[in-house]
Amino acid sequence: MPIQGRVMNENGEPLSGVSIIEKGTDNGTYSAADGSFSLNVKDENAVLVISNVGFVKSEVSIKNNRTPIILLATLQNNMEEAVVVGYGKQKKISVTGAIASIQTKELKQSPAANLAVSLAGRLPGLTAIQKSGEPGRDITQLFIRGQGTVNVQSPIILVDGIERDLKSIDPNEVESVTILKDASSTAVFGVRGANGVILVTTRRGKSEVPEIGYSFQAGMQDFPNLIKPVNAFDYATLKNLALTNDGLSPAYSDYALERYKLHDDPLRYPDNDWNKINLKKYAFMQRHNLTISGGSKFAKYFVNAGYLGQGGQFRTEPHQPLGYDPAFKLDRYSFRSNIDLQLNKNLSAFLNVAGYVEKVNSPWGATGSNASLYIIAFGNDMPANVPGPLTQKGEILVGSAGQWSQYALINRSGYVKTTSGNITSSYGMEQKLNFITEGLSAKAMVSFDITPVNNLSAARGYESWMQVIDPNLKGADGKDSIYNVPSNAGVNTPLSISGTRSFTSLSNVQASVNYARVFNKHSLSSLLLFQQQSLIINEQLPFNSRGFATRWAYNYDSRYFFEFDAGYNGSEQFAKKRRYGFFPAVSGAWVISKEKFLKDASAIDLLKLRGSYGLVGNDRLGGQRFLYLDDVQLTGGGYSPSLGLGQTVQINLLKNQNLQWEVAKKTDLGLELGLFNSVTLSVDLFRERRDNILRNRGTVPLMNGLPISVLAPVNIGVVENKGYEVELDYQKKFDKDWSFLAKLNMSYARNRQLYADEPLLPPDYAYRYRETGYRIGQQFGYLVDKYFGSEQEIQLSPVQNVGGHTSRPGDFKYRDITGDGVVDQRDMAPILFSSVPEYSFGAALQASYKNFDLSILFQGVTNVSNYYMFRGTNSVSNYVARHLESWTPERASKGLPIEYPRLTTQANPNEIMNNFFINDASYIRLKNAEIGYNLPARMLSRLRIRGIRIFANGFNLMTWDRLPTKNFDPELTGDLSYPIVRIYNFGINVNF
Template sequence: MNLNAFIKTAMPIAGRYKKILLVMRVTVFLLLMGLMQVSASSVAQRITLSSKNADLQDVIEQLRKQSGYNFLYIKKDVLGRAKPVTAQLNDVTIEEALNKIFTAQPLVYQIKDKTVIIKPSLDKPSVRAEQKPVTGKVKDETGETLIGVSVLIKGTKTGTVTNSEGSYTIQAEPGSVLVFSYIGYQTQEITVGTESNINVSLIAVAGGLDEVVVVAYGTQKKETVTGAISSIKTKEIKQSPAANLAVTLAGRLPGLTSIQRSGQPGRDITQLFIRGQGTVNAQSPIILVDGIERDLTYIDPNEVESVTILKDASSTAIFGVRGANGVILVTTKRGTSETPEINFVAEAGAQDFPRFISPVNAYDFATLKNLALTNDGLPAEYSSQSLKYYKTQEDPLRYANTDWRKLLIKDYSYQQRYNLNVSGASKTTKYFVNAGYLNQGGQFNTEKDLSYDPSFKLNRYNFRSNIDIQLNKNLKAFLNVAGYLEQRNSPYALGGDNPTDWIIYFMNRMPAVVPGPLTPDGQVITYSDIDHPAYGLINRSGYTQQKRSNVLATYGMEQNLDFITKGLSARAVVSFDARTVNNLEATRKYEKYIQIINPNLQGADGRDSVYYRPFNNDQNTPLSIGGGRNFETLSNFQGFINYAKTIGKHDFSGMLLYQQQNNVINNELPFKLMGLASRFTYGYNSRYFLEFNAGYNGSEQFAEGQRFGFFPAVSASWLISNESFLQNNPVVNLLKLRGSFGKVGNDRIGSRRFLYLDDIQVVGGGFSGSLGNAQTINYNLLKNAQLQWEVAKKYNLGLEMGLFNQFNLVADVFYEKRDNILRNRGTIPELNGLPISVLPPVNIGVVENKGFEVELNYKKSFNKDLSVLARVNLNYATNRQIYADEPLLPEDYAYRYRETGYRIGQMFGYQVDRYFRDANDIANSPVQNVGGHESRPGDFKYKDLNNDNLINERDMAPIGYSTVPEYQYGAAFNLTYKGFDFSVLFQGISNVSNYYSDQGVFADKNYVARHLESWTAERAASGMPINYPRISTQSNPNERPNSFFILNASYLRLKNMEIGYSLPSKWSSAIGAKRLRIYANGLNLFTWDKLPTKEFDPELTNSRDYPITRLYNFGVNFTF
């Protein structure tokens, strides 16, 4: 490595680290100042109030101001029943104030976090009898304790709430009924008998209207949401042992398609699509973690509270120029309970390859090689005696039968994960601190006595600290600090980002007849057709090591501005994200040898002698060290003005946001984004809701005068179940219609920047650099100063229905038309001196995308011991390219377009009719000129689609589906019984195709089991099954894109399964724990598909990819 170059590279990076340190110092200073404010203002959180015959709404407003607590209630249910309030309170706690105020009210309340939920109570007189203390714990359907659950004696105002451990104590008489209620959960009633301990398991309500859901830059009550939104909570996320959070989401959210393209540790690439594909350019959604852009790959699932996807224009218009592909919002956990809670999780698992290509043994290889040569009219390579020895293995030194898969692939590798978090709260401060460690091993065997480690493996350390501080009654602040350190390791192989590509390629080429892996003196053995044996690539080529580090600090403050007008507040958030990637490459050359058998010289045993000669001139060399460093910073500022007001039956709210983002990668010019966003909502009588969202954004991707755009959306909903004719209906507990329309954009239009500028290059030499002396000016690309973002016009209609407080149905239909898609011109004729490749891309593409989504949930708690949850979802999204500026092919083409009118990713190939039977059959069939190769008996006979008696590219037709599925579906089932819990998730995709080719598929250099049933005249004559065309050692017309190799990649997968047991509290308390749960789960356990061989994984696109792993995992969870 050049030391001077390294120092020059490091100097500006060191400067950036100074900026990071400065930001961190400022952050710590602000935190300390906040803590001082906490100390100074803690007394101010107590309540002082004097009222006489005051309206309850005014009293609640006073409590909200003094306590900082939020109040949640339905006005018509609460204010319509409320009595005037007369109270004299002096320096009391919020709990004491609430007890005093609500003593004479026909209402009950419960406290969750810092939210007070008020509901009507039944006010029936009751005859009191002798009471006794009743105690117990309240948990959810997964066994987690619930804090703040209201426990009320039915028909009275006597009640309590559960504490930080989920426990309660209440005085009740035998025969009385305890009513357990909690926001978002089904109310449960239990009659008090002779027992003094009653434990309860609550199950979440299907579609509870008082549930708070995450939306863009805020939250809303579920009843007021007018857009298309889906979300899952941490309990579902943690049921999967996947190392990548993106893998965890597969099959769980309607509208989200998750496809895993690799299983390599640290490189388990996952493609995400929201409602399919709407463009040929960047298609992935924007991912925000607590409002800041991040990558799902590096997030510890244990720090995630919820994941929400925003799908329609109403939900994403606020993101303006970046909202067209949908948005994924990740919300991390924060402190809640006033009692500190420590949670520790330890997991260990074993993973393997459920599907991997396995070449045939040595005897079958030799037999098939002879057959291929015979098919080509060439002499056989292996004699009958050789075939005998390969079959009997009497002489394994000379007639090897090497199982390269067993030699190079482990039976299993390990994965382990540890996580420790602490959360809690005081009157003014909430905190959540999390630390995690993940270790994932690779499946390839490596030598143990090397001086370096070439194995595939991943080590990742995560950290997060979320702190919320109530500085005084009108001012609060928060500080989030998160980061990770990651180290990936892999063999160097032939370099590049994906060493697996070459390792598996040459592994599948290596036949079993090659001995190995080493000569008697330890040198790598190869084969005449293989320059790079897989064993050498794994062990002797060196290694690569990538170290990634990241730190993200986000600081925000929110000021109550009620002194200006009630309901007004301001919020400011600033974040700084620094990411570093250090790449180390340690490479070396190594000797390779070929085994030679000399039939003219016999050994002592009388058999042909064996020796090894060098394959080429490579010599063993020491490691050569090189590498590089990349540095990236992302700074973001957000300023909010929020307003909320209620006037009688009318609810108003508004938000105005200014955002500016600056992204610097190494020494490149910054990527900049800035703009305004707004939201206005109106609700009438909790029945009719209207919402307007808009973004006005600017992007540096475009020329001045073209950088800013306005993206509005409007949506409305009608909550029919709140109408008088449907209220309190025993069957329909929820009925809601909603619709939206809007315009959103996409500025991610390609990897090249500054397309609005000419790309000019001076090439050639000359004296003193003077132009005209052997120098020329080349236009690489002409500018397009009118370049703009893509524009997506989206429509959505939705229905939400709840039945019997157990079933919940959500259905949406959507339509999108996206235009201004950046594409290269295809219909302009070439001009003299100006090739088409120099012409700039223009905003001419048009794509139509449409579909539907359905989700059905069933939740029921049968009794305190048994509850079930079932969820199924199905989404369908299909697209069509309306305009691609594609030249119309001549009339003699069977299909005159390759893109226009078809789905994005549609594949074309030849349609296989049957196999050619003999030479006469070939002579009487249309002439096949496929790849310039002559057809022979046993080759594919393709269909002559244009009827010109000639098979060529004019007969190519659309085959199968796109590479992105039209259908995605999932089915989850959860059951809890006493301390046991069980969950299972099935996930699948449909109407999707892949082109399977290359090593392990084609009969090239090596063979697999499928080739044993290839075409021969004998098999054809006897009617035996034929599963492959004639094999050959030469190029042929068969191994081309056609309907034989373009296969239906639809599948149904048992994605996750988990079974757990929570020990009784008396057992866990014996070791000082509040709760102790043990569990086992699995990932990618079984797959059903339509592929002709079970060696292919339907999610992978070619045979070189690192296979997707199956994981068996065991864990224990302690809570203290």
């Protein structure tokens, strides 16, 4: 008897690839792209079993209903769902380690060019710090559970099981991102797992029904935070004030000040807003993606082709007549193909091929040797009263001899183009070995990646001119005449081309035996894996690693879980007898909600306790390789008074044959709770002790005969890191139209250096250590009490012996912590925190009504500080708004707010490491917001279109912070970084 029907989700959207089986038989089919299905059943009273991953299984009787419309409810707390772990998958309920993951839907809500940036605020335990917004060179630092070492702290990143880069991954290719945090989940990575692991799983074909999707996005970028110098009148006024404070003559006359104020002679007394001159209001970006997936019982496939184009914010001259393009921009073309083959009942194979071609362009002045990233800095340096940017003839115009011009660095210095490519390939097979014993299988995989990079640098010289105002020669209007004279000895030269090339290859071989078997209420699974990897960069000696990993997991009745994980790894970083290490971990879990005394508690979906303890290593020690070898060389020779003519031996490094990896001892306790099929709570407490941290000795006496610099580092450092994580989710489907989701997560991790072989400072120091007992990166400086109000106060106060500068009224009065009557380095104290946050948090809200959906992500950090003493905060070259309220006798006597010490043009004791310039860098950011609309399915079904979604989203939309000035983003730590961008984006997805 023929049956025809449709399968949809709670929102009325069609579901493809859903399994429909006649109960009690093997007669079944899958739903098509529009959710429809047809099936010939054997019994007119048959019951259909409908199932799909992530949905509640449903049974529907077809008695008197041959055209059923079936709605599947989303399973909010799906413990049977498979989650990715190291070298495999496990059911969610059986995971005994600390892991967290997100799916592709959340990742695609962000329009950011770099996938790593999109992870910020989404995963408990992961901290993402963006350090630059430059197209193609944006930098994001990732930390899992804070810092545990003074060496390389970043986690390892594996894409489909192979160590690869996150930057080039297209979000449309990603199925999920999982982070592994404790010893149980990372022990299989052995000597590489101490900093945590990020697993990226790419999408694969699932349904036999072909699916085609196209996505287009177009966005506008701007700089939400910019250093904004004062106008020409304020600059001239403040410069005169600084000179007067120094006892010098003012630089600007009253007449000049009047002209700047009235703007009535812009040619001679300009008032340039360099941000408006050199920056566009918006920069354009776009993204295109085409995905195709589907297959048959024999083969399934997923293919993605993508393009990302991102422009820069700086205004540039046309390609002609320059003959080249100096713009900041990125063009990236990417491709991925994942194919799965079922060769027979017991043998399967897969082939993954991916790649990209990327072109990154920028002005030579941004990356050239003598002006590295000074485009940003010099723009902030240029006062508003500097003329320019061009003469009437189109040449560079500056304010003084030899002065840099931001406009010239952008447009006239040449360009740099980096063209890079990447091809990754993985091939593997899996053979079921049930003929030996049921549940046994073997798997092998070979991968090979290549990454060529070509850097082209095209530099040119340019002439610049300086404007001269001659009061002795009057023009026709009676004003002082103006003419230009050469400012430098340069001339406009042709491009000088140079370049470098690099080539990186990575090969990886993996072979594993897996076993999984259920005996009544007993479940047993195991893994034994061999891996060998070789990374070759240019013509350097390879970075080789080799090792074994194993996992043994047992559970009884899905209530009691026990697991043993271990890695046995070797690395060429160490001497032959010390290359291999063993890293074991044990873990367990108790699902209390499965116990009889809670089985009837309908409100409790899940109550689970878990814990783990183990050892993990870190062989990424940074710096020089092969520290177990001496570095000794003969000098070129020469005359020595005692030896005569001849060569001498120069010792650059004395070997350390006992060199080893860092060892992290990790403990984790976790609680998972699910209530009312709508609320989930996860809490983790963790502690790590990192031993064997490689450090330079600090307590070697000088009498040893060699400087400390030639002694190899030793495994002597110890760091403790501990904290907690909380994740709370609420998800509710109120009716067929309304649904709501709220996700909150917070992480806290504080480290402390227990031992650093640091020399103990003399007893008269207020703080005798600078590292031992403090956080990694703890900043020290002077504590400001107030401002000196008079010379008499200076004479009656402790001597300010800071930097060799004499204090004057209006300078900072530093605290004499030691009480010895002198303020010097003995009085330096720890200030605030380090540059890596101790608290990270995120709050995601999602709601849908009928065909509309809305999502919002807030992200933030606290207990973090940075040293903000650079252009835009100090008064070295230019002034900003805070300098308008600098100390003066008049402001002090009237009790007016004072935002800055006295202005000066000379070296002073103020602009140094102190708690005025070390600021709290905490912030809350509206990281992402998106609103979308799905066109009605009924309207599209006639066109054979499965769905169309129109959406608009934004990135880095608003920021609230504690900085004393809004001139820069709290994540940035200097004025040489390309500013972080804000994105307004529009897009459309079409699925066939």
